[in-house]
Structures are given as C-alpha cells and as structure tokens.
Amino acid sequence: KNVDELIESVDIAYLNQETLTGGTGGKIIGYPCFNSPMAVADTVMELGFDVINVAHNHMLDSRDTEYLEHCSNNFKSLGAEVIGYYPTKESTSNIPVIEKNGIKIVFLAYTYGTNGLKIPSNSEFVIPYFSDELVTEQVNAAKQISDFIIVSCHWGYENTFNANKEQKHYAILMNELGVDIVLGMHPHVIQPME
Numbered sequence: 496k497n498v499d500e501l502i503e504s505v506d507i508a509y510l511n512q513e514t515l516t517g518g519t520g521g522k523i524i525g526y527p528c529f530n531s532p533m534a535v536a537d538t539v540m541e542l543g544f545d546v547i548n549v550a551h552n553h554m555l556d557s558r559d560t561e562y563l564e565h566c567s568n569n570f571k572s573l574g575a576e577v578i579g580y581y582p583t584k585e586s587t588s589n590i591p592v593i594e595k596n597g598i599k600i601v602f603l604a605y606t607y608g609t610n611g612l613k614i615p616s617n618s619e620f621v622i623p624y625f626s627d628e629l630v631t632e633q634v635n636a637a638k639q640i641s642d643f644i645i646v647s648c649h650w651g652y653e654n655t656f657n658a659n660k661e662q663k664h665y666a667i668l669m670n671e672l673g674v675d676i677v678l679g680m681h682p683h684v685i686q687p688m689e
Contacts, residue, residue, distance in 0.1 A: 517562030550579025579604030
C-alpha cells in the first residue's frame with residue numbers, strides 16, 4: 496500500500512522475484528528453500544510490475560526445475576515478461592524486447608550460483624550462471640535489436656560492503672560491451688556504486 500501508486504506510475508516496473516511461486520504441488524515453505532503462495536504472483540501483477548526476474552540463487556529451490564517452471568509460466572500467463580528463464584539452450588538466443596514510448600529495451604539476467612543445487616544431468620534447462628561467453632553472446636545480440644540494455648546481476652557475497660573480484664570482472668565486461676544499466680543484488684546490504 497505504500498508503493499502501489501509509485502509502481503503503477505512508471506512505464507516499466509522490474510522485480511527480482513527471489514521466492515518462486517512454485518504452485519500447489521509443494522508446500523509453502525521459507526528459508527532456506529522457498530516456495531511462496533500463488534497470491535504473491537497475483538499481488539505483484541496487481542501492483543503493476545511488468546518484468547519479473549527469476550535468475551537468482553533460489554531458482555532451484557525445489558531441487559529441480561518444478562518451482563521455476565511453474566513460477567515462470569504463471570507470470571507469463573498473467574502478462575509479465577519473465578527474464579532469466581531458459582528451458583533449452585536454444586532459448587538463450589530468444590532475447591525479448593520491450594518497446595515503450597518508441598524505445599526498445601532488453602532485460603538480461605545472470606546469477607553467480609544456485610546454493611549448490613544443480614539441475615538433473617538429463618535436463619535441457621540452462622541456468623544463466625555468469626560466464627564471459629554467455630554474457631558476451633547475449634549482450635551483442637541485444638545490441639542488434641534494442642536501444643537500451645539493462646542487466647540484472649545476482650552476485651557478490653551476502654553481508655559484505657564491497658564488490659568481490661567476480662562482480663568487478665563482470666561489471667567491467669558489461670561496461671565494455673555497452674550495457675546501459677547494471678542492477679546488482681544479493682549481498683543484502685548496500686555496496687558502492689560506480
């Protein structure tokens with residue numbers, strides 16, 4: 496109730512949905528492996544969010560892709576653009592463009608890890624872990640089809656006030672590639688902005 500008017504008033508509202516809405520197949524649970532009620536997704540959309548990020552350290556909290564698939568499909572059915580979700584290797588090339596006021600915007604998303612959880616070896620899913628190859632490939636593709644690139648980066652160490660070596664490496668790479676905005680998250684505290 497304290498932010499709804501602000502969210503509704505903007506052209507594009509982004510949300511890092513770090514607790515997946517995994518559906519009724521699993522019980523509603525909290526830390527360390529989350530499954531949020533379906534009402535969360537409904538409320539997020541009612542508030543006016545447009546872009547939902549699912550690339551974070553909790554994206555495999557069901558110990559497979561069940562919650563991730565359900566959460567992503569549900570948000571898509573509600574009209575959101577979901578980023579960081581790749582059910583196949585080929586889907587990493589499908590870069591959605593959001594056009595607003597004549598400006599073409601691409602959102603990309605990466606994560607440092609998934610709390611030690613891995614997808615089954617026979618799964619076709621691609622988790623967008625940071626890699627020079629994936630970042631370079633997607634940003635270069637995004638530059639061909641957009642005016643503006645925003646990257647969601649789930650990185651760093653929790654409760655640390657300075658960027659680590661990996662954060663600095665990817666921040667420099669993304670800057671050199673021409674990314675316009677880097678949204679950093681995960682440490683749970685404020686880190687320096689440059």
